[in-house]
Amino acid sequence: MSRFLLTRVAGLVIILAVASVAIYGSMLLAPGDPATLLVGGGKPPNPELIASIHREYHLDDPFAVRYWRWLTGVLQGDFGPSLAYRDSVNHLLAERISNTLTLVGYASAIILLVGITLGTAGALRGGRFETSATAISAGAMAVPTFVIGALLAYVFGVRLSWFAPSGSGSGISGAFRYLTLPAVALAFSWIGYVAQITRTSVRAELRSEHVETADSRGIPRPGVIRRHVLRNASGPIFAVSGIAIAGLTATTAVVEKAFGISGIGALLVDAAAKQDLATVQAISLIMVASFVVLNTLVDLVTALLDPRVLKGRPS
Amino acid sequence: MSTYQIAGALRGGRRRVAVADPVMTAAGCVVALVVLVALLAPLIAPYDPNAVDPAAVYAGPSGAHWLGTDDTGRDILSRLIHGARPSLIAPAAVVLLATAAGTTLAIAAAWAGGWVDRVISGVLDVIFGFPGLIMAVVAATIFGPGLLVPVLAMSIAYVPLIARVLRNSALKERNLPYIAALQLLGTPTWRIWLRHLLPNLLPIVTVQATVGFGYALLDIAAISFIGLGAQPPQAEWGLMVSSGYPGILSGQAGQVLYSGITIVVIVIAFNLLGSGLSRKLLGEGL
Numbered sequence: 327m328s329r330f331l332l333t334r335v336a337g338l339v340i341i342l343a344v345a346s347v348a349i350y351g352s353m354l355l356a357p358g359d360p361a362t363l364l365v366g367g368g369k370p371p372n373p374e375l376i377a378s379i380h381r382e383y384h385l386d387d388p389f390a391v392r393y394w395r396w397l398t399g400v401l402q403g404d405f406g407p408s409l410a411y412r413d414s415v416n417h418l419l420a421e422r423i424s425n426t427l428t429l430v431g432y433a434s435a436i437i438l439l440v441g442i443t444l445g446t447a448g449a450l451r452g453g454r455f456e457t458s459a460t461a462i463s464a465g466a467m468a469v470p471t472f473v474i475g476a477l478l479a480y481v482f483g484v485r486l487s488w489f490a491p492s493g494s495g496s497g498i499s500g501a502f503r504y505l506t507l508p509a510v511a512l513a514f515s516w517i518g519y520v521a522q523i524t525r526t527s528v529r530a531e532l533r534s535e536h537v538e539t540a541d542s543r544g545i546p547r548p549g550v551i552r553r554h555v556l557r558n559a560s561g562p563i564f565a566v567s568g569i570a571i572a573g574l575t576a577t578t579a580v581v582e583k584a585f586g587i588s589g590i591g592a593l594l595v596d597a598a599a600k601q602d603l604a605t606v607q608a609i610s611l612i613m614v615a616s617f618v619v620l621n622t623l624v625d626l627v628t629a630l631l632d633p634r635v636l637k638g639r640p641s
Numbered sequence: 642m643s644t645y646q647i648a649g650a651l652r653g654g655r656r657r658v659a660v661a662d663p664v665m666t667a668a669g670c671v672v673a674l675v676v677l678v679a680l681l682a683p684l685i686a687p688y689d690p691n692a693v694d695p696a697a698v699y700a701g702p703s704g705a706h707w708l709g710t711d712d713t714g715r716d717i718l719s720r721l722i723h724g725a726r727p728s729l730i731a732p733a734a735v736v737l738l739a740t741a742a743g744t745t746l747a748i749a750a751a752w753a754g755g756w757v758d759r760v761i762s763g764v765l766d767v768i769f770g771f772p773g774l775i776m777a778v779v780a781a782t783i784f785g786p787g788l789l790v791p792v793l794a795m796s797i798a799y800v801p802l803i804a805r806v807l808r809n810s811a812l813k814e815r816n817l818p819y820i821a822a823l824q825l826l827g828t829p830t831w832r833i834w835l836r837h838l839l840p841n842l843l844p845i846v847t848v849q850a851t852v853g854f855g856y857a858l859l860d861i862a863a864i865s866f867i868g869l870g871a872q873p874p875q876a877e878w879g880l881m882v883s884s885g886y887p888g889i890l891s892g893q894a895g896q897v898l899y900s901g902i903t904i905v906v907i908v909i910a911f912n913l914l915g916s917g918l919s920r921k922l923l924g925e926g927l
Contacts, residue, residue: 337766344767349779356783363783468908470859472866472882473901480894491890576772583867584886595867598782606782610775618770 330629338622345614346400349607350393356603361385363603364409379409400611410602418605419590419612425494426578426589428501432509433516434571441517441570442563445524446556449532460525463518471577475511475584482507492586508585512577516570523566527559534558561632568624575613575620665917671910679725688716690723690876699893709895712888717881717896721903724876728904731792731870732857738796739857740850743803748838750804751811752830762808765801773798773860781869788871791864795857803849810845814838844922852915855908862904878904 353360361379380386383406384395399406405415448459483491495504531537532555540550578591586592590609597605678685687707694714702709708717750761773795780794781787814820815838823833862879864870871877873884878900885896 340763341767341770345770348767348771352779352783464912465905465909468855468859468912469905470862470866470879470882470901470908472863472879473897473904476882476886476889476894476897476901480889480892480897484890484892573772576774579774579778580863580867584883594778595869598778598869599786601782601785603782606779610779613775614771617772621770 331626334622334625338618341618342615345618346397346611347393349610349614350396351389352607353603354389360603363601382407400608405608406604408597408602408605410597410600411605415605415608418593419608422589422593425505425587426582426591429505429509429512429578429581429587429589430571430574432501432505433512433574434567436509436513437516437520437570438567440513441520441567442524444517445521445563446528446551448521448525449528450551456525459521463521466518467515469515471511471515471580472584474514475508475581478507478511479585494586494588504585504587508581508587511584512574512581516573520563520567520570524559524563527562528555531555531559561628564631565624565628568620568627572617572620572624575616662917662921664913665921668910668913668917671906672914675725675729675907675910678722679729682723682726686716686719686722688719690720691715691874692719699888699895701895708899711885711896712893717899720876720881721878721900724878724881724900727788727871727875728858728862728878731788731861732854734792735795735799735857735861736850736854738793739799739853740803740846742796743800744807744839744842744846746800747804747807748811748834748842750808751815752834752838758808761804765804768797769801769805771798774863777860777864778867778869781864786869786872788861788865788877791861791870795860795864799853799857802853803846806849807842807845810842811838814841844918848915848919848922851911851918855911855915858904858908858911 353363356363359376361376361383364379364383384392387395396406403416405419407413408415408418411418444459444463448456479491482488489502489507490504491507493504495501536558537550537554540554541547576591578589579594580591581587582589582592583595590612594606594609594613597609692715694710694716697706697710697714698712700706700710700714706716706718708721711717711720746761746765750758776798777791777794780790784790820833820837823837861870862877862882865877865879866883868883871880873880881900882897882904885893885900888894889897
């Protein structure tokens with residue numbers, strides 16, 4: 327176990343280190359002076375400003391020195407200044423991160439609730455219900471987030487006015503009013519994915535010998551489903567849900583942009599349009615890190631839940 | 642080992658018999674139709690995609706404008722037809738580049754084994770940690786918006802998706818006796834790769850590329866939607882959804898609806914074609 331843990335964590339650290347070099351080093355690919363990117367706006371500013379940016383960002387130091395300075399700052403939670411927004415990147419993030427976290431949390435809850443219910447019901451009821459549930463989830467995976475978002479905004483926001491079609495609100499009622507449609511849009515394609523895996527793994531458990539035995543011993547059906555079927559099917563369901571939630575992080579950029587939510591995803595897109603590299607680097611690193619960390623956590627918890635995974639893996 | 646066995650192994654991968662599959666045929670027809678529309682766009686589009694008609698802003702569907710017009714009075718159908726070109730070429734380029742690089746890396750890793758395999762697999766793992774969208778956004782920050790840069794960034798992001806599956810198949814294939822026999826016969830390595838390994842891996846490559854195309858189309862459309870891909874006034878489906886968005890708030894859903902449905906239908910067609918090909922070529926569902 328400890329060996330497995332150690333290799334996974336070491337792998338995580340290596341991937342994060344390489345990712346940080348790639349994200350910071352992307353600056354080297356820039357045509358011309360990287361200082362123009364740090365100013366943002368894409369236009370060449372006056373030479374004095376360029377010179378002061380060179381001093382402020384130590385752009386004349388060797389790359390390794392600059393990278394190290396940036397990384398130590400990031401590890402201490404300091405992402406430096408954003409010149410395009412005339413603000414510190416930290417402040418920009420602090421204002422927006424709670425909206426993004428609420429959105430991701432809301433969407434994750436929807437994915438788990440609807441995906442697992444739909445998948446389990448499909449496997450248990452079988453027949454036409456299962457066929458249509460499968461078809462719908464396969465179709466849902468092909469609908470882009472921004473299209474379902476637009477349709478939800480039109481039907482439930484504009485036509486029915488149940489929810490706000492765009493913008494941000496505060497508090498729980500604000501989250502419900504403004505974040506429900508974006509959360510559903512964000513969750514939509516992943517619901518199908520989780521439902522699909524839930525259905526196949528529940529189906530496989532239903533056919534297994536221990537469930538047949540439990541059934542033949544006359545144990546009531548709901549008890550068999552809960553204690554024998556769902557419990558054994560929970561491994562793959564958990565793994566897929568974890569991957570789904572990790573995959574949400576990047577898609578927040580699309581959803582926040584579509585619904586006009588002030589979160590870090592929308593900030594990433596706006597900063598990219600302004601060619602504000604400092605902000606883009608910070609948010610990309612945060613998103614890549616949360617994606618990789620969540621994936622590793624899922625692996626670790628899956629291994630803890632099911633010791634067979636450990637044995638099956640070449641260490 | 643007998644020549645009979647070698648011949649049997651060499652024939653592998655081409656032994657499946659064609660079976661009629663109505664769903665796959667339908668999906669293939671949709672794909673063929675869309676490609677045809679893209680090729681003939683200027684001939685079949687009723688209007689110039691950028692022709693503005695101030696007298697017909699947000700016109701509903703009619704005989705003159707089958708799908709109505711957008712916020713500046715441009716014909717939506719004509720824009721969808723012209724939009725087929727960039728909307729299909731971009732993901733096709735992603736899949737082509739990613740498949741070429743992914744296949745080469747997979748075969749190289751499986752062939753060399755040892756540290757080469759470990760390095761290639763490690764690099765693929767790192768790339769896999771980068772969501773393609775993030776890679777495209779970083780690239781667009783540095784090089785400015787446009788379709789070319791996100792396409793290149795997305796190709797890199799798609800390499801692990803192709804290479805990981807392929808490496809395992811290449812490894813299995815590489816350990817088959819016919820490869821050892823070819824090596825003993827003194828066949829040059831490049832010849833084994835091109836004439837023997839690649840043809841036997843081609844069914845898997847085809848399936849991966851087909852399914853990958855659907856996802857690439859979604860990703861590229863998303864990049865255009867957030868404003869970092871195709872730029873106005875170009876007709877591109879993702880961009881059309883985004884420029885139709887303000888209309889939604891004032892109750893004009895036409896443009897978003899039609900361009901959205903176009904994307905969904907084509908992605909579903911590619912997914913069904915991919916799983917059909919998988920059943921046909923590999924004998925297994927996706």
